[in-house]
Amino acid sequence: MDVCKNEEDYNPYEHRQVKKPNSDIRSLANLLKASLGSGILAMPLAFSNAGWGFGIIGTIIVAFICGHCVHIFVKVSRGCCKVMKRPLLNYAETCEAAFTIGPKRLRPLATSARIFAEVAQLLTYLGVCCIFTVLIADSVKQLFDRYVTSFILPIEYYCLIILVPLCFMCQIRYLKWLAPFSLIANVLLVATFLICIYYIFKDEITISDKKIIGSPARLPAFLSTVIFAMEGIGVVMPVENSMKKPQHFLGCPGVLFIAMSFIMMLYTILGVFGYFRYGDELKGSITLNLPMDDWPAICAKASIAVSIFLTYPLHFFVVIGVLTRFSEPYIKKEYRNWAQILGRTAVVLFCGGIGVALPMLEHITNLVGALFYSMLGLIIPGVVQTVFLWEDLGRYNWILWKNSLIVLFGVFCAISGCTVTVLDIIERLQSRTV
Template identity: 45%
Template sequence: MTDTVISTPSPNGKTTSILTLNNCSSSTYLTSKTQLGDEYNPGDHRDQVKGQSSVGAFVHLLKGSLGFGILSMPMAFYNGGLLFSMIATLIVGFLCTHCVHILVKTSQEMCRNNRVPALSFAETTEKVFESGPKCLRSWSVFAKRFVDGGLMATYFAAACVYMVFIATSFHDVINYDTGLKWDVRIYIAFTVIPCLLIGQIRNLKWLVPFSAIANIFIAITFAIVLYYLFREPLVFSDKPLMARSEQLPLYFATAIFAMEGIGSVMPIENSMKKPQQFLGCPGVLNTAMIIVVIFYTAIGFLGYARFGSEVRGSITLNLLEGTPLADTAKLLIAVASLFAYGLVFYIPIDTLWKNISHKISEKNHNIAQILIRTGIILISGVVATVIPNLEPFISLVGAIFLSLLGFLVPSVCETVYLWPDRLGFWRWKLYKNILLSTFALCALVAGSVASINEIIKIYQ
């Protein structure tokens, strides 16, 4: 068995260091004291030497949540209004936390039932359907593929967002300082070149230094952003308490994109020596999410109060053009995003390769990987060129993919697992999950329509 420490980002720019356990089956973890009749505790069969402590998991979850996504929160507040967005951000944060909670709890129960130390997001979904009502068991493979496909689509779409953001940041700095009039699409074309090189990296160990440098750059950028937010008195009188009704779907889509990190939660939990401490009160999840929601609300509120209707997809793009400090922030966050691109791209391409590698001759694996990675990055560059505006792109990714993975799938998994006689008093958990699923579908439909309409306006 070999252990590897890696860093995994979520599609909104969050980077999380996790411990992966390679080349091992569940039987590797069984100890001599584990008998078939004993109650199985997944934590007893995880790596107790190199596994993450609760403090380590908390730090990773917190660090991974304060990335690129938080910089888009002022735009979310613009689409919601000051008061509405403050209340809604607290609600969305609570719902995100709850959905993560029920997903992790269901996964831990499935680990006990199947006597395995850990399960991924997709594996949890598969096992839930396999052990669920008979009429749903045949859907287990589809459920696993749906989650895998959703995660791949999320990260591939996030890769397009990264390209647009990197190119826009360089466009604003270089065009202003040099007097060039180049369109942002030219910068997107240039951005594709380093992405092609970084996207060919197949060993996560080689990407860890990029992630470390990116985290330093992000920390410096945050400090500069806070300086600009507080350098002058904030103005609240001209900001609506609630935005127009047609803008509200964009608020939810953007906020979900920023806060939802469902793809990185299970790797963090799977790496813990004591997974039971991930949940509970206060627990790793609750403590980290309280801090995250406070930060996101504060940055969104202050950023919108400072820049108002001029706020852009990332607050760094609103900083004064031509000033050394503002240019430094824009360039640092652009380079940090470029370094994180390799990690964002690795997750979906690794999942895709695992699903198709058996169909390709082993002697052609190397050239096949090169061609597939190159083709997908070029396609991403074309999509980013067609939609070179960051704001609706962020909203569209959040509306389509993260609404499904972050809210719909966890609520469905819990319902199937608890069906039919463990849904609580008067089956309140069933009705609660129906409401969560309805919220996810409404966010999907309304957010997608609003985002696509914005994209059509830009294209026209």
């Protein structure tokens, strides 16, 4: 198949017919919201695991790797669109197309590659929705425990209570309609960030007792948290595919470049100075370390709860997209609307059930980051680009060597991060029973 000829003959952007396309600003808001969430508030805890010196360097390196993986995946998707003369491809379809175009020996694996990618997306964003459920419940519980003392409930009950409004929010079916909520959530998140910065610099900071490099045994936990915080690749293809001008997504300055630069800067600032302020006492979200008797801190806790609540449907969009593609062919057209309503409600309740069963915010965050985001954001993009460019891997096969290192890094993060997190969960559960 002549890739170059197809690239000259077919421009996928000219053939896209997107219902309710997004502007560059709205696309940037959705992309920022996909990566800016509970992850940024977990960065100080990540720095407490790694030490501030390693944390700064590690965050910059991970941001570069994650941004590069998103970049190469979008380029592969565009290349596949040109070769196969398709206006757009989603994440899983890109994986299938790359194997279809790649070496003949791998072409029979194309369908398996698509199914694997779909399942990886589904599990990743189910995990994210579980994390968001616990974070919202944690923040609401802190406020109620402090100001409604006659109404003390375990966190599991708050997880169940917030499922009702989440079920209604998740009935929104178009990214265009989610964009205003993303903008509001971004404003609230920035406000929370500024309040956290205020408390961090409110008093004199002591760094002499803070670690420059943490224990090697805790470095996998750092990597898991940072990868979770940085990655938003499952939302990237829906955002790029729904843009009015998708050619503005890549490039410098493109939507992706602006988003990743802003994300890296915020994460590093809050991570290092949050660690300087609270040290090893940090919790899964820095807002949980803020005092309970100051109005700015109260506003921060309320703002992050509302912000994550408004962000939930954006990540849920990926989950329901995968489930719809699997189930829709088996559902009669006249029943599809009811199937959507009931299916969306069932998924929200399932994520709430996981939150009730395992309400450990930092541990779920590390587990999702280590296992699912490493697979979705590092391993799969490295493999897919290698397969797609198999006939032209550059001088000395440098693309093959580069992607091999990315895949090995992803595998290391997955294995080491899961091991450390599972041991932490076992230790915590045992301490509860003692």
